[in-house]
Amino acid sequence: MSELNTQLRELRERFDAAVAAAQDAQALDAARVAFLGRSGEVTLLRRGIGQLPAAERPSAGKEINAAVELMEAALQDAEAALQSREFEAELGMRIDVTFPAPPAALGAIHPLRRVTEDICRYFQRHGFAVVLGPEIEPEYYNFDALNIPADHPAREGFDSFFLTGNLLLRPHTSPMQIRTMQQHRPPVAVVVPGRCYRRDAVDARHHFQFHQIEGLLVDRGVHFGHLKGMLTGMCRELFGRDQQVRFRPSFFPFTEPSAEVDTTCPLCRASGSPCRMCGGSGWIELGGSGMVHPNVLRNMDYDPAEYSGWAFGFGVERMALVRYDIDDIRRFYENDPAFLKQLA
Amino acid sequence: MRVPLAWLREYVELPVDPQRVADMLAQIGFPVDAIELRPVVTGVLVGRIAQLEKHPNADRLQVGKIDVGNGALLTIATAATNVALGQTIPVATIGAQLPHLKIERRKMRGVESEGMMVSAEELALPTEWFEDGIMQLDEALPPGTDVVEYFRLSEAVLDVDVTSNRVDALSILGLARELAAYQGTPLRAPEFGAFAPAASDAPGPRVSMDSPDCTRFVVQEFQNVRVAPSPAWMRIRLALAGQRPINNLVDISNYVMLETGQPLHFYDAAKIPDGHLIVRDAREGETLQTLDGEERELTPRDLVIASERGAEGLAGLMGGAASEVRESTTSILLESATFNGPRIRRTGARFALRSEASTRHEKTLPPVLSTWGAQRAAQLLRESGAKAGEPRVFGIAQPQTQEIAFDTRDIKRLLGFELTAQEIREYLDRLGFTVEPAGEQTLRVTPPLWRRDVTIAADVVEEVARMAGYDRIEGVIPAVAEHDISSNEYVLEGRIAATLSALGYDEVVTVALHGAQIFERMRRAGMEPTFQPVEVLNPLSEDQRYLRSALGPAHLEHLARLDTPARIFEIGHIFYRDEGQPLELPSAAFGFTAEPLQEPPWHDSHFLRLKSDAIALLRELTGRSDFEFAPDNRKGLHPGKTAAVLLDGREIASLGQIDPRLAKAFDLRLPAYGAWLYLERIPEFATPLYRPPSRYPSTYRDLALLCDVDTSAARVERVISGAIGDLCTAVRTFDEYRGAQVPEGKKSLAVRATMQRMDTTITDEEADAAIDRALASLRDELGITLRA
Numbered sequence A: 001m002s003e004l005n006t007q008l009r010e011l012r013e014r015f016d017a018a019v020a021a022a023q024d025a026q027a028l029d030a031a032r033v034a035f036l037g038r039s040g041e042v043t044l045l046r047r048g049i050g051q052l053p054a055a056e057r058p059s060a061g062k063e064i065n066a067a068v069e070l071m072e073a074a075l076q077d078a079e080a081a082l083q084s085r086e087f088e089a090e091l092g093m094r095i096d097v098t099f100p101a102p103p104a105a106l107g108a109i110h111p112l113r114r115v116t117e118d119i120c121r122y123f124q125r126h127g128f129a130v131v132l133g134p135e136i137e138p139e140y141y142n143f144d145a146l147n148i149p150a151d152h153p154a155r156e157g158f159d160s161f162f163l164t165g166n167l168l169l170r171p172h173t174s175p176m177q178i179r180t181m182q183q184h185r186p187p188v189a190v191v192v193p194g195r196c197y198r199r200d201a202v203d204a205r206h207h208f209q210f211h212q213i214e215g216l217l218v219d220r221g222v223h224f225g226h227l228k229g230m231l232t233g234m235c236r237e238l239f240g241r242d243q244q245v246r247f248r249p250s251f252f253p254f255t256e257p258s259a260e261v262d263t264t265c266p267l268c269r270a271s272g273s274p275c276r277m278c279g280g281s282g283w284i285e286l287g288g289s290g291m292v293h294p295n296v297l298r299n300m301d302y303d304p305a306e307y308s309g310w311a312f313g314f315g316v317e318r319m320a321l322v323r324y325d326i327d328d329i330r331r332f333y334e335n336d337p338a339f340l341k342q343l344a
Numbered sequence B: 001m002r003v004p005l006a007w008l009r010e011y012v013e014l015p016v017d018p019q020r021v022a023d024m025l026a027q028i029g030f031p032v033d034a035i036e037l038r039p040v041v042t043g044v045l046v047g048r049i050a051q052l053e054k055h056p057n058a059d060r061l062q063v064g065k066i067d068v069g070n071g072a073l074l075t076i077a078t079a080a081t082n083v084a085l086g087q088t089i090p091v092a093t094i095g096a097q098l099p100h101l102k103i104e105r106r107k108m109r110g111v112e113s114e115g116m117m118v119s120a121e122e123l124a125l126p127t128e129w130f131e132d133g134i135m136q137l138d139e140a141l142p143p144g145t146d147v148v149e150y151f152r153l154s155e156a157v158l159d160v161d162v163t164s165n166r167v168d169a170l171s172i173l174g175l176a177r178e179l180a181a182y183q184g185t186p187l188r189a190p191e192f193g194a195f196a197p198a199a200s201d202a203p204g205p206r207v208s209m210d211s212p213d214c215t216r217f218v219v220q221e222f223q224n225v226r227v228a229p230s231p232a233w234m235r236i237r238l239a240l241a242g243q244r245p246i247n248n249l250v251d252i253s254n255y256v257m258l259e260t261g262q263p264l265h266f267y268d269a270a271k272i273p274d275g276h277l278i279v280r281d282a283r284e285g286e287t288l289q290t291l292d293g294e295e296r297e298l299t300p301r302d303l304v305i306a307s308e309r310g311a312e313g314l315a316g317l318m319g320g321a322a323s324e325v326r327e328s329t330t331s332i333l334l335e336s337a338t339f340n341g342p343r344i345r346r347t348g349a350r351f352a353l354r355s356e357a358s359t360r361h362e363k364t365l366p367p368v369l370s371t372w373g374a375q376r377a378a379q380l381l382r383e384s385g386a387k388a389g390e391p392r393v394f395g396i397a398q399p400q401t402q403e404i405a406f407d408t409r410d411i412k413r414l415l416g417f418e419l420t421a422q423e424i425r426e427y428l429d430r431l432g433f434t435v436e437p438a439g440e441q442t443l444r445v446t447p448p449l450w451r452r453d454v455t456i457a458a459d460v461v462e463e464v465a466r467m468a469g470y471d472r473i474e475g476v477i478p479a480v481a482e483h484d485i486s487s488n489e490y491v492l493e494g495r496i497a498a499t500l501s502a503l504g505y506d507e508v509v510t511v512a513l514h515g516a517q518i519f520e521r522m523r524r525a526g527m528e529p530t531f532q533p534v535e536v537l538n539p540l541s542e543d544q545r546y547l548r549s550a551l552g553p554a555h556l557e558h559l560a561r562l563d564t565p566a567r568i569f570e571i572g573h574i575f576y577r578d579e580g581q582p583l584e585l586p587s588a589a590f591g592f593t594a595e596p597l598q599e600p601p602w603h604d605s606h607f608l609r610l611k612s613d614a615i616a617l618l619r620e621l622t623g624r625s626d627f628e629f630a631p632d633n634r635k636g637l638h639p640g641k642t643a644a645v646l647l648d649g650r651e652i653a654s655l656g657q658i659d660p661r662l663a664k665a666f667d668l669r670l671p672a673y674g675a676w677l678y679l680e681r682i683p684e685f686a687t688p689l690y691r692p693p694s695r696y697p698s699t700y701r702d703l704a705l706l707c708d709v710d711t712s713a714a715r716v717e718r719v720i721s722g723a724i725g726d727l728c729t730a731v732r733t734f735d736e737y738r739g740a741q742v743p744e745g746k747k748s749l750a751v752r753a754t755m756q757r758m759d760t761t762i763t764d765e766e767a768d769a770a771i772d773r774a775l776a777s778l779r780d781e782l783g784i785t786l787r788a
């Protein structure tokens, strides 16, 4: 037994004791540095090889290398054991996953915008642009250009707020039909969401301020069937895939033929019984529509023999009331945070 | 319009179920707003009072023997005071079902009563429109007749909506005509008898047509007129239709109006000198006492019917008191006329006169109705015993409508589905149109006399569509051709909403009209409104007189109501007057209330949060990040915590803390912060280009600088970055200190300058040299030194 062997054994014993005593990665690392580091004990031992007779040197080197290998393996094992103890401790933890989470700092989009955006997205998908327009409009855009001359009895239906001169707060979004057609030649394909005003006393179903969405398509070969197709699609986007749409004859000075548009009541269908929203009729009235009146086209220098078109104008609040089953239109302007968060 | 179904059924065969009638009406453009079902009433018979005596045991009761046919005499006691021997009255017999009770045998003060004498109330008729006490029926009715069946009291009443273009259908006959056409069944129009007007220059009543706004005037004299109550059937029918029965003459004019659509007026013929009526403009200063007793000042804009002595009535609106029909009237002049609707409406609006008659006249009636009205009135007046003179027509002798050249291909072109020429002709024929072929695809279509609303081919298409049924229209998705209409404004709004909601702001929609309270609050805070507000001339209430000139005030009111920290935003238009003219601008505003923070007064984390949100939003909208924040002064914002946001030197937004004085005036308990964007100045989105980062490590130096309190961080950063030059990748102030540790009038700023080279690793020597340059510039330009 050489002196080197003895030294090595003694060193191993101390090394094993240090590793066994190490409770964490830091202590292990200290052991590694003390024994196997650049100026550790093994390095000192290796320096001693130079003093040995030349014949013994190779075997001494081998012995040291073999010892180092064993020590490194022991270190790795100790590391692995330590790691697995740590994981065990970490994985043993049980939190209460039912503990309430803090609310996300996400704001609510107003339900009127949601409805508007859903409708606009549907029309955009089919090649329509979305345009916005002023809320103050002269009588020309509100009435005259829409085939409602000064003496027309239909003007009375638009109980409007008047400003100075011939200006008024638009009672519908239809002025944008005129503005759009003035600026573009066919094809014209737009939807126009926007705020409107009428002198309506405020109650659960009426407000002097409301939002409309207008649609207008003018081109060669446009007919009523295209309107029905688009409105059916729109209602399905908004209320569900089984929606049906029906037309009833009506009268608007700026369309001919004209129609009232109804869609099947999604609330009755959902509950299977007649609801207060539609009065049990099973149909929800959306608003007016029709083929653009030839006089309106002529006012825009569009030849009614060449071009035809349709237009519609629906109340956004009405659609939102139905969509979210809301009882009172005033909720939309109260902006109660609970209301907004609920529908966001 | 209230339409008693029983009346409608007289002229057209209809399904029994009122709902089905309502559905049909809706199908052809006359939506039914309500179906008023009648209460169940049974066992009420016509009775004649054969005997009447005082009740033996009660002073206030009478006991009658009532003949109810088949020789039966019922003993019935009553407390009513209007009963008399020989009267014909409704009697509820034992077992009868009335709206609120069932009739049973009972004793009234010892006398066995075998039923009940009935008033209008028990028949569910408006009591205030009928006699007090027991209802009086016509003598001619045989006792024993079932009252409910005879007067068809069980039939529902429909409330029908008639659009303003269809004044021809604003009548029982008009709707019956439409239903007959839709069903393809015959119209059983009442037989009016021949209309054979006398020559207008023959002796008798005459009309001078001195205004173009009366196109037709049928006048007719009736003698032997006796003013009396109308027969029960007419009173009941009018009451169900919503017209109060008055007397036979008034009732006939109302009845004819409801049935034919033509309003009439009766003059006391004795009050019209020479039977000469004049349709003319009122004279300046002329007055007229209308039959509601009002003394009205007229102007030449008003159309009157006058006699030679002066105005006798407001055309189409209301007659005059002087020639009003009274109890003493024995002869009358009938007016059945066609006026220019808008003119009637204008005068009606000025005098706030609105009636069933005026709502018809103001839509300009088809002239042919004036013939029907006169014919029907003559028939009813004759039945009431009057002696009719010959009618005379002034103005249009023979009403006509204009022929329309109709291309049958327009059906397919506008509706998208095809109909054969034969179908088209059939539908038009049912509606009373005259149709003649005129070439391969063309028809010559002449609307019936009552359809003045049909004037162009598109109108004909709608008529055909109504008859074919709108359900024939099939939905197809159009292939929309390319166009270049921009959605930019809408896209911008969507981006704002998406970004601000992601940043935790709730979207609100506030009311755009407000009252003077906003200005009062501002004045309370010592602020005069900067802008002249846009005012509504005809507001519903004072609370809605002004259009908002900013979104903020409504938000402050809302936040004060919430009284708890909240974050909100809104996108909407604002309005103010610019040189008198209303100006409208798109705007977006966001802001929050928050609990005050424990921090030194020269530091405001809430402000920085607002600024950070503004940067995030503006970056999302513009694609840029080189915004400049400049101290600013804005009414409504804290003078030391306000910034203008500039991009390319243009102000695109303002932000800051709400002036505490204003917050107080709005009853805000919490400090509030707000920002708003000038949307019209936001540049179009600029797509940022990618700049590859350096592959070499960067280095930084932190500097503790001592500078004047007024020197802005932005200024310091600019100087540093300018001095360092190309090596500089970022300069950012990360701390500020004011107070005892620094000299009076000074503050300390901690700034980190980061440097990097694109081509190689920057050396410490390079970095130090750059920092030396920066310090020299800071010293020279701003008098800044390193903090010791």
Ligand SMILES: [Zn+2]
Pocket (backbone or CB within 6 Å): A265, A266, A267, A268, A269, A274, A275, A276, A277, A278, A279, A280, A281, A282, A283
């Ligand atoms: Zn429903």
